[in-house]
Amino acid sequence: MVDRTAQPERTMGHTLSYAVNCSILFTELPLPRRPNAVRAAGFDAVEFWWPFPDAVPGDHEIDAFIGAIRDAGVALVGLNFAAGDMAGGDRGLVSWPARSAEFLDNVAVTVGIGAQLGTRAFNALYGNRVDGVAAEEQDELAVRNLAAAAAAAAEIDAVVLVEPVSGAPRYPLRHAADAITAADRVERATGATNVALLADLYHLTVNGDDVEAAIARYTDRVGHVQIADHPGRHEPGTGEIELDGQLTALQAGGYDGWVGLEYKPSTTSTQSVEWLPRARRAAQH
Template sequence: MLKFTANLSMLFTEQPLIERFKAARQAGFSAVEIQFPYDLSAAVIKDRLDEYGLQLVLFNVAADDLLQGGEGLACVPEKRDRFRRAVAQTVEYAGLLKPEAINVLPGRCLGKNCLGHYMETFTENLSFAADAFSPLGIKTVFEAINTNDMPGFIIHSGAQMLSMLDQLKRPDLFMQYDIYHMQTMGENPAEFIAEYTDKIGHIQFADCPGRGQPGTGQINFERMFSAIGESGYSGWVGAEYKPVGATEESLNWLTL
């Protein structure tokens, strides 16, 4: 039986973030994730989690201008100090909210000749983040994102994620595997998850193309969910899609 989380940054957006905890609980979720929780204080989030009996499974280190088309934070050499301050902020939140994993978004390289330097910076920053989160008993994860939605994203394949894990060789570092992004890049998510289950710390999904709920694109999610279950993966599976219509009407996949 798979364990699903509701990503409150993308689901239930008909309501303010502060109200989405209740909506997720009413829809049947026992766990949630948030991309960037920092608009709310950790104490306020903790109160909502306790009130509705929810677990916060995952959130991201702040990523600066990434969602606005910029390069982000974790791979930009000139932003090392800002990244470290962002990690310190994340540690403050994590100490109270106790997520299972924290995601470090690699970011983009928009220059033609700087990719090597950006990759080196990300590697150093990823290790720095893991050093900060591991004493709290929290896994560090990082994510590949497709280059159609985010041109220039420096990690955009399963092979690149595996290479990073092999380079750092840390038992506290895992992949965050996003089915939508890797399907968009032409990979076979079911086969990848089956082969590398032990290296995956979190899974997210949306249909492809379009990034809507299951049933709006080309992925057979009945087969996909079965494949995840058969792989032996025991972690959480995050619903991180853009609902077509009202969120509550997009949840039929929960019965697959």
């Protein structure tokens, strides 16, 4: 393993902007206090997995979440649609027949939050394969549900993200090409062009994708980027992924969006962002 933790003031070669994923970082704090902690650490933007236990939470819960973002003075640049019980192994509702209605109900809530906060990227986790349902049937359902999400997102000039995921054996999207195929199916069926690839460089690496080749081929289809090092899924510099080179290649290919810090801190959350000089934490665009 390459240990770069002794060089916290490394300067990254690209000038992309970073957002902190508050569903995996700063979890030592109650959720409403995390955006303020991110702001205190010098960042301007956050992203979240679905932050509520229910797909359709009460108005007071939604208002409290929106208030926490606004009070901290940070931008919410990415938000997941409801994805089921993530801790229990669920990985999305998009292709899950028994929960399709729940997903569609959630779309309105999620995009509604985005409309209030200026969020322009929503991650639709595809869902695991389900026993007793043909893969083709699940994929057809996914097209319909992604199309519905894309139509709602288009109303606020936003994109729906499709993400390859690791560590979930029954999740069918593993490589960048799998997510692109899902997006292409939606475009062929409906004409929607706002379904994009979420390029999580950690998940792609763990799944054995050729990340450099995927960047070269699909940068123009990337709607959002997330990073963690491997092995360990910790902060950059604790593993072996050449994240700086990959991010530089993405930027050289025309990507100018956000990079989500979606890693498990190897120490405290505050210490785990020290790899990035404080001057680089504020938005670069």
